[in-house]
Amino acid sequence: MKPFDPRLLRYARASRSVFILGGVLGLVRTLAILAWSWCLAQAITAVALPWLGNEGGAAGRIGEGAFAPEDLPLLIGGGLVALCVRSAAAWGMDAVAARGAVRVKAQLRAAALDAVDARSPEHSSERSDSAHATTLGRGLDALDGYFSGYVPQLVLTVVATPILIIAVLFADPVSGITVLVVFPIIPVFMILIGMATQAVQDRQWAQLQRLSSSFLDAVAGLATLKIFGREQRQSARIAAETEEYRSRTMKVLRVTFLSGFVLDLAGTFSIALVAVTVGTRLVNGEFPLGLGLFVLLLLPEVFIPIRQVGAAFHASTEGLAASGEVFELIEGPRGGDAAAERTGGAAAGGEVRGGTAGAIRLTDVRIARGGRAVVGPLSLDVAPGEVVAIAGPSGAGKSTVFAALLGFVEPAAGVIERPAQLAWVGQRAGLLQGTVAANVTLGAETVDTGRVRRALDAAGLPALAPEHELGAVGAGVSGGQAQRIAIARALYRAWTLGPETALLLDEPTSALDRGTEALVCRALRDEADTGRAVVVVSHRQAVLDAADRVVHVRPAEPESLSLAEEEATR
Structure with missing residues (x-):
């Protein structure tokens, strides 16, 4: 002081x-x-x-x-x-x-x-x-x-x-x-x-x-x-x-x-x-x-x-x-500085590119946190119209790959190519005090009430009124409802930005029952059928079964950046 x-x-x-x-x-x-x-x-x-x-x-x-x-x-x-x-x-x-x-x-x-x-x-x-x-x-x-x-x-x-x-x-x-x-x-x-x-x-x-x-x-x-x-x-x-x-x-x-x-x-x-x-x-x-x-x-x-x-x-x-x-x-730390801090100063070794016409591509990507190897090398292609799931045990680096795709973590090596626009759902719903509609359209310049209703229905919330008021940090709805409101927000954003917007979801069904989880999987498949690239991180078997391909991630070895990628074609 x-x-x-x-x-x-x-x-x-x-x-x-x-x-x-x-x-x-x-x-x-x-x-x-x-x-x-x-x-x-x-x-x-x-x-x-x-x-x-x-x-x-x-x-x-x-x-x-x-x-x-x-x-x-x-x-x-x-x-x-x-x-x-x-x-x-x-x-x-x-x-x-x-x-x-x-x-x-x-x-x-x-x-x-x-x-x-x-x-x-x-x-x-x-x-x-x-x-x-x-x-x-x-x-x-x-x-x-x-x-x-x-x-x-x-x-x-x-x-x-x-x-x-x-x-x-x-x-x-x-x-x-x-x-x-x-x-x-x-x-x-x-x-x-x-x-x-x-x-x-x-x-x-x-x-x-x-x-x-x-x-x-x-x-x-x-x-x-x-x-x-x-x-x-x-x-x-x-x-x-x-x-x-x-x-x-x-x-x-x-x-x-x-x-x-x-x-x-x-x-x-x-x-x-x-x-x-x-x-x-x-x-x-x-x-x-x-x-x-x-x-x-x-x-x-x-x-x-x-x-x-x-x-x-x-x-x-x-x-x-x-x-x-x-x-x-x-x-x-902010922006690149924050990434450099998390990757032990190695953030400048990788490259992130935009504008890939809706596709996602990772080429020999390595990710480190605090100078310690976490993920890599990883090569992955997600074409428009595909649903690709990333699976693996806790601590294997699934969310780290997700964060790298979003730009929250820069790669220590390799190249990440992604669309200029992304719609995503994190592990936390991140709801704010206000109406359900305000949370769904968060950040949008204009509000389309019909699209809000459509997004809530697609996320499995047909009975939830858009004008329903939420309290502080989303109080007033259950954990599963909060998760589905976050999914509806991502769908609303993806529909607003256009078909080349990729959809990324991190554990979107962790708090949902099987029936609701099936509805969410159906919504992801519908988005892919429209020509959108969808990447979902999950450990739930129903989500993995609904994906076109599954990438299994294992923790990196202590002295090397390694990731075993196993793909199962559905």
């Missing part, structure tokens, strides 16, 4: 204006502080010196450089102007930070969603939907505290603190050297407390992710839980997760309050140390009263930014933790 991550400037351009404008306003505020402190110190001196008279209080250098009482209106006017400028600059910094936070959050969300959209579904499935929602929702919203509280103080620490220390050093070298000696104590305390804060904050953030996942799982399976009477158990589990999150939140708050107390204590002791030296010299008449008051007025301003930046940092750690995950999401 970094107090400032340079990636923020890279992925959220709006943050640049926040820091630039904040720096300019911070400089104006600092100059106003200097002017206000000087005018106030000289005004107090002009009023106090006549009262001190010559009774010893005004002896020595006490009256050196003092203004006459006649200059008091000018000093008060200058101080009021400086105070107004300081207040306006502070308001401007807060306004710039608040508005910048809105733009920064929008830009980070857009960049993260673009990254997820460009990523292979295989890589995207590594994080749950609830984790994405928590990070991009609640997590990024916590950046409001970072920008409204932490960033202005960080800017002041960088801009104002050096200028004010130099001003004190020039006004009184002894006080300036004392400040330089005691000032590093506060950053040391900040680092030590920050290390403790990071540990408790990371645990709190992880607990929030678990709580979000538990709640989403409970909502998604609420109907099933009610059927089996297990809703109370899930309610107790969520209550326990909530209590754990509450406990961890209180630990974060305790550390935050402790850090604020320690930083205030260190700053107070530092100011007191300098004030004692200034006061002693004033009493002895070794220091001008106006200059001494100027130094004493500046001392709190020197320590305030560094003290407040520590407190504000601990108050915005949740947003920092979430932004770190957003940066990892944005910088994660």
Whole structure:
């Protein structure tokens, strides 16, 4: 967890204006502080010196450089102007930070969603939907505290603190050297407390992710839980997760309050140390009263930014933790980079070609994951009008071949030729909240209600109304119905895109009974009879029997990329 991550400037351009404008306003505020402190110190001196008279209080250098009482209106006017400028600059910094936070959050969300959209579904499935929602929702919203509280103080620490220390050093070298000696104590305390804060904050953030996942799982399976009477158990589990999150939140708050107390204590002791030296010299008449008051007025301003930046940092750690995950999401592998990561950097050895007039052809294709051989060499031809099934034991690489055909995994070697357009069904239905029709036509520019009805009938859902509403992640239908809605979606897409669109299905009947499975097999055969290439990954015997050819895949040998292909002509 970094107090400032340079990636923020890279992925959220709006943050640049926040820091630039904040720096300019911070400089104006600092100059106003200097002017206000000087005018106030000289005004107090002009009023106090006549009262001190010559009774010893005004002896020595006490009256050196003092203004006459006649200059008091000018000093008060200058101080009021400086105070107004300081207040306006502070308001401007807060306004710039608040508005910048809105733009920064929008830009980070857009960049993260673009990254997820460009990523292979295989890589995207590594994080749950609830984790994405928590990070991009609640997590990024916590950046409001970072920008409204932490960033202005960080800017002041960088801009104002050096200028004010130099001003004190020039006004009184002894006080300036004392400040330089005691000032590093506060950053040391900040680092030590920050290390403790990071540990408790990371645990709190992880607990929030678990709580979000538990709640989403409970909502998604609420109907099933009610059927089996297990809703109370899930309610107790969520209550326990909530209590754990509450406990961890209180630990974060305790550390935050402790850090604020320690930083205030260190700053107070530092100011007191300098004030004692200034006061002693004033009493002895070794220091001008106006200059001494100027130094004493500046001392709190020197320590305030560094003290407040520590407190504000601990108050915005949740947003920092979430932004770190957003940066990892944005910088994660996408497209060819993702394939290169999964194939151990060998993705460039293979080639994927499009536009084969509906046919699918694999020539000496080898696939690796993490540098380990998974599939290959494999040569396969699927002509338009054929149904080809890929079978084999679990872990043999069936889904890997399917992912390579879809472009989610690039081959380490060999050539894959496929149509430019594909319609596919994955192992997960991937349904969204909305109507059945909206799920079937997902991604389509126009909606053909007659085609939707035809697709549902072909998938074995003649009784399911297209206007039926689904809940979150497709709640409201059984697992078998969800699988058939996904098949209807693929059929709708294939019919919309045209006859050269190949149809790919991964375990499409794993949750279906035999009768419904026969209907789906009939639909696949009908699609092939129209001149469409159909590839189906399955371990169900009925699907294998319905295919024209079956390709049996075995796991690759540890030291070589090998795949035994056995074809049975039906």
